[in-house]
Amino acid sequence: MNPSIIDCDVAIIGAGSAGLPAYREVLKAGLKPLLIESGPHGTMCARVGCMPSKLLIAAAEAAAAIRHAPGFGVYAAGPVQIDGVAVMERVRRERDRFVGFVVEDVQAMPPEHRLDARVEFLRDGVLQSDQGHEIHAGRIIIATGAQPVVPDIYRPLGELAIVNDDVFDWQDLPRSVLVIGAGVIGVELGLALARLGVRVRVLNRSASFAHLADPAVREAAVALLAPELNLVRNAQVTTVLREGRQAVVGWTAGDGTETREQFDYVLLTAGRLPVLAPLHPERTSMPLDARGMPQIDPATLQVQGQPVFLAGDVTGRHAIQHEASDDGRLAGRNAAAWPDVQALPRRAAMAVVFSNPQIMQVGGGFSVHDSDTVAVGEVDWTRQGRSRVMLRNQGLLHVYMQRADQRFLGAEMVGPDAEHVAHLLAWALQMELTVPQMLALPFYHPTIEEGIRTALRDALRQ
Incomplete structure (x- = not known):
């Protein structure tokens, strides 16, 4: 046996937010996975994305809160003092802590399930590493993520x-x-x-x-x-x-x-672009579009006619952590079950921008809007009770309702606690609730959530 040849059932290229769930699904199915990573472990989310950015934002929120305090009659001793060295030391320290948890999980995997190397396609079902390995895989999951554009x-x-x-x-x-x-x-x-x-x-x-x-x-x-x-x-x-x-x-x-x-x-x-070119997909029989992207079924993540699946940011769709994880689970299940692939239900679309005030979108957002068939309900946060109490009464919420059956379709918002408003509305959307059904649910007084009720009532009045 040639020691440079590695045989596996499913090769997973990329050990990030999509690759790790895919690995677990393949393992759960009783197949032999090979998780391949060319860079440092720890996921983009933990290392350079979601978590360190929120650490920096948290420091900024603390500074903003001090500047905001005089509106309540509360005064600090002097102007806000920012210690940049201390700010960035905490960002790096806590970032490394989050990354460490992921690295520990990877290191706990059986050594035969891991390969830290760069790989590229030789031909269908065969990858070559920069360490001289030749990987033969019955199925392949590509979860290589995306990288920033540098014009x-x-x-x-x-x-x-x-x-x-x-x-x-x-x-x-x-x-x-x-x-x-x-x-x-x-x-x-x-x-x-x-x-x-x-x-x-x-x-x-x-x-x-x-x-x-x-x-x-x-x-x-x-x-x-x-x-x-x-x-x-x-x-x-x-x-x-x-x-x-x-x-x-x-x-x-x-x-x-x-x-x-x-x-x-x-x-x-x-902008960010999928990391695909270094894999040389043109050496395979995968159908590629003009940009070199494999043609995939978005419902199953399978490349057309191939035992190959794409998951996470490399698909070129929404670069959101929970959607990448969902992609990984779906790709892992379908790779394990191939050729019996299935389309699985997806969660309601939701996106949040951690600005202050925050921004959010649920469902199709404004893209579902048609003035003839869709009613728009509105709340102006400047007049909303709880947000005014907190001196955070800024922004606008629009909810979209299908006129024919009063079904809730989505929302867009800038305003207080948008991350929490987004969750409530995404849950309602996934449960396919109508606006009257949503209004039948409890709204405590005084809360930000009462603003949702105002907007829903406004949609019904249209």
Whole structure:
């Protein structure tokens, strides 16, 4: 037997938020898995995504709360003092703690189930590693994730052009950061840095903001958050230079105004692309589209006609941790059961932006809106009781109801405790409740949740 050949039932490429659940499903089915990881273990979520970003945001929230206190007649001894070194030390320490839990789980796996190496396809069902192994797999799950886009125009900046992964290894907070992109990452990190005393500017090439589709909710969010972000919409970057330790960037705004500023760093958050090219899928018989993406059935995650499955961010769909985990479980079950693959029920779509006020979308959001068939209910948080008590009465909630049967379809919101409002509405959507059924449920007084009731009642009045 050739020792360089590894045989397995299912090869799982990528040990992240999708790959780990896939591994567990294959193991549960009694098959032999091989979990392949080319980089450090710990998942993108724990290492450079969900958790470290929330640690930075938590520090910013603490600073914002002190600044907010005078509205209640409560005063600190002086201006807020930000110790950037202490802030980033806690971010790294707690980040490493979260990563450590995942690494421990991986290290507890049987050694024959793991391979730390880079791999690429040789042909259908066969992978080659950079360590000389040849992996023969009856089925393959690709869970290699996505990576930030770094446009060529920013290459001259060298290490001054960064992505979100780089932020969480900072030893101290910088003085200034230019953020490119007003999506979820740009808004979250931009706002956190601004509230921690960093001079921030956010440029967005369109009028979009945090992926909000409802025009009224989007403009409400922009009105509330754009001043702190120094947001410039419809911006066209014209000049990118490096002068010593400074990045010099020039742009033209939508009104034709030309501006040039200096920054310590340029944070690129204008999109992520699936990590597929290094695998050389073109060496297989997988059907590929013009971008080199395998054609998959979104209901089963199977590549058309192949014992190959995609899971998580590599699919190019929503880059959300719980959806990546669900993808991993689905891909693992179907890989184990192949060729008897099945479409399994998916959870109601939900997305949250951890800004302050927070932003959320449930279901199709505004995309389901048709004025002839869909009614829109609204609550203006400026007049909502509990939010006014807490001096957090800002924002707008829109809920969408199908007129014909009064079924709840989704929502978009900027406002207080949007992360919790999103959960309640996502549960209602998944249970396929009608608006009258939702209104029959209890609403305690005085709570933020009463705002949901106001919006639902407004939808029924349409």
